[in-house]
Amino acid sequence: MQTQQLNRTYLPKTKRKDQSGTYKEVQPCTDVLTAPSLLQALMLLKVVFVAALASFTVGKNCRILPTDPSWPTQDVWDAFNNSVDGRLVKTIPLGSPCHDPTFDQEQCDIIQSNWNIPEFHEPSSSSMMDPIFLNKSCDPFDPRDTPCRIGAYVQYAVNISTSDQVIKTIEFVKQHDIRFVVRNTGHDYMGRSTGTGALAVWMHYLQDIDWIPNFKSANYTGSALKVQPGVLGFDLITEAHNRGVVTVSGECPSVGYAGGFIQGGGYGALSSSYGMAADQTLEFEVITTQGKLVRASLEENQDLYWALSGGGGGAYGIVWSITVKAHQDLPVTIASLNFTSDGISQDLYWQAIDAYQAITPNLTDAKLWAFTSYQTSAFSLYPVYGVNKTVTEVMATLRPLLNTLDSMGINYTTGADTFNTYLDAYNSGTIFKNLQVGNAIFDSRLLPRSIWDSSEKLASLQKIIRGLVNQNRIVADFTQSATLEVAGHPLNAVLPAWRNSLKYFTLGVPLTDGESLVQTTQQQNQVATNISPLKQLTPGSGAYLNEAALNDPDFKIDFYGPNYNKLLQIKDKWDPDQILYGSISVGGDRWHETDEGRLCRT
Numbered sequence: 001m002q003t004q005q006l007n008r009t010y011l012p013k014t015k016r017k018d019q020s021g022t023y024k025e026v027q028p029c030t031d032v033l034t035a036p037s038l039l040q041a042l043m044l045l046k047v048v049f050v051a052a053l054a055s056f057t058v059g060k061n062c063r064i065l066p067t068d069p070s071w072p073t074q075d076v077w078d079a080f081n082n083s084v085d086g087r088l089v090k091t092i093p094l095g096s097p098c099h100d101p102t103f104d105q106e107q108c109d110i111i112q113s114n115w116n117i118p119e120f121h122e123p124s125s126s127s128m129m130d131p132i133f134l135n136k137s138c139d140p141f142d143p144r145d146t147p148c149r150i151g152a153y154v155q156y157a158v159n160i161s162t163s164d165q166v167i168k169t170i171e172f173v174k175q176h177d178i179r180f181v182v183r184n185t186g187h188d189y190m191g192r193s194t195g196t197g198a199l200a201v202w203m204h205y206l207q208d209i210d211w212i213p214n215f216k217s218a219n220y221t222g223s224a225l226k227v228q229p230g231v232l233g234f235d236l237i238t239e240a241h242n243r244g245v246v247t248v249s250g251e252c253p254s255v256g257y258a259g260g261f262i263q264g265g266g267y268g269a270l271s272s273s274y275g276m277a278a279d280q281t282l283e284f285e286v287i288t289t290q291g292k293l294v295r296a297s298l299e300e301n302q303d304l305y306w307a308l309s310g311g312g313g314g315a316y317g318i319v320w321s322i323t324v325k326a327h328q329d330l331p332v333t334i335a336s337l338n339f340t341s342d343g344i345s346q347d348l349y350w351q352a353i354d355a356y357q358a359i360t361p362n363l364t365d366a367k368l369w370a371f372t373s374y375q376t377s378a379f380s381l382y383p384v385y386g387v388n389k390t391v392t393e394v395m396a397t398l399r400p401l402l403n404t405l406d407s408m409g410i411n412y413t414t415g416a417d418t419f420n421t422y423l424d425a426y427n428s429g430t431i432f433k434n435l436q437v438g439n440a441i442f443d444s445r446l447l448p449r450s451i452w453d454s455s456e457k458l459a460s461l462q463k464i465i466r467g468l469v470n471q472n473r474i475v476a477d478f479t480q481s482a483t484l485e486v487a488g489h490p491l492n493a494v495l496p497a498w499r500n501s502l503k504y505f506t507l508g509v510p511l512t513d514g515e516s517l518v519q520t521t522q523q524q525n526q527v528a529t530n531i532s533p534l535k536q537l538t539p540g541s542g543a544y545l546n547e548a549a550l551n552d553p554d555f556k557i558d559f560y561g562p563n564y565n566k567l568l569q570i571k572d573k574w575d576p577d578q579i580l581y582g583s584i585s586v587g588g589d590r591w592h593e594t595d596e597g598r599l600c601r602t
């Protein structure tokens, strides 16, 4: 059995492909219930009692927990470990060196200073980049004498190297009624890659990319890339670059490609040119929860192909590979526009932002893609991506805005540069490379074109944005248009609201390291309150299911829209035993978590 130790530095990329298990044994946290005090003995009795009670409720209705008598014994785990080629990893929470009895000041300092960096969590078999899902289990910012518990981390993960190991793991969880999790990088903002008492298949070290120069199917002829489930977005665009092609990947380099990203739709800087990432899928190899490796494409198992292309990660099957379209790499121009409120009134500053907001359709009609961040004293439009566009062409699109800013007397800076390839353009900036995690709770809304058809609605949008900025929210949006025309009318489950939206708007409420669960819940409620005026402004639109409020009561409509019922039927066909679960996934409302984290049918 493998256990993980803290990496003092990030795993270098060459080690990512290491399938042999390079981790060394470290001391796990001592079970907090074994200390010999009377109080703890009583607590132990209580646990035994609760466990005995629980054994009546587990089985078909609930998943079991390690405190249950029916939890597999060590011998059973050892036998299972042998059956998966010794690749079972027992969870030691990443934060354990920050707690007694394994406290280590030096390691704890490293953990705390890297806690918000995605790459720090990525090589872990259990960590979540968004620690709110860990329910304060072994929080490195909690006092040293606070117990370190596995809690909401998965109990074990199988570091998958063969499809047979996935099938064996599914058989094992079914046999014992253990909660099952599919995890890749642990990036998920929706908590789907962790779970109390769960056993995970950890797909992260499956990192091969195959180049297919002549892929042929009934609907597509051209070059393609076949991607294993652990490939990261940045590694894919680098490999694509080496082949002279591109595909749509996410902005943060460490987001996985074939897991939650593409299965949830997936947007990126090339979306205004080629559509969503899910629009690029040609074929999946999928391991079903019935233990079969099947192919899903437009020609074979079309329903599964449709659902996996945008209907949400970890809900229909375990993706073993995805083959996606590759497009010719073309020169890319990147432009920027910045101004501040220095020396001008807040009203004038916001009028300048109004002028920017009004030209949004010009940007999307020109197939540009852009990131905008709004603050009380600084506005930034950067990067603006123009694929196969010259500096002159991109600046011509911005020119009417610049003229307006000139007439308003706004002091702005602007610039543009053309790069030979998409990767060169991507590497020219660090804005997305330095993204942090775990320091905010996000929600999102897709802003439809109809807002720009009505001066009244546009004014309301501006008022809402200004209000949010003034409340110190993190306010940003992505200007993009992944219309069906751009995407080529793919048959998939991408939320239709993406097709007529001109902006993908994100709102964040900052979190503080080590804050209490009560505070976090308050922040979560605040996000819901803050997004509500935008929901009212955009009835019938939706949110991005990968980056939205976990407690959205309208999640079926907001994340899946008219596709929900069809997706549910497909889920029931391919996952009849409901092995795959996520609280906001299709079918997620059939389950609930009890206070102790046990997953039970509703």
Ligand SMILES: Cc1cc2nc3c(=O)[nH]c(=O)nc-3n(C[C@H](O)[C@H](O)[C@H](O)COP(=O)(O)OP(=O)(O)OC[C@H]3O[C@@H](n4cnc5c(N)ncnc54)[C@H](O)[C@@H]3O)c2cc1C
Pocket: 118, 129, 181, 182, 183, 184, 185, 186, 187, 188, 189, 192, 193, 203, 229, 249, 250, 251, 252, 254, 255, 256, 257, 258, 259, 260, 261, 262, 263, 264, 265, 266, 267, 268, 313, 314, 315, 317, 318, 319, 320, 435, 436, 437, 546, 547, 582
């Ligand atoms: C810093 C940051 C930046 C981001 N930037 C972008 C962006 O630019 N564009 C964008 O679209 N999104 C972006 N996202 C959101 C991202 O797409 C989601 O968080 C996504 O769920 C991550 O997928 P993952 O596989 O890497 O993560 P995980 O947390 O490991 O998995 C996420 C989900 O996918 C499932 N899953 C993973 N692997 C498989 C598999 N092989 N088969 C079936 N299900 C699987 C899991 O069960 C889970 O439900 C960003 C997120 C973060 C934290």
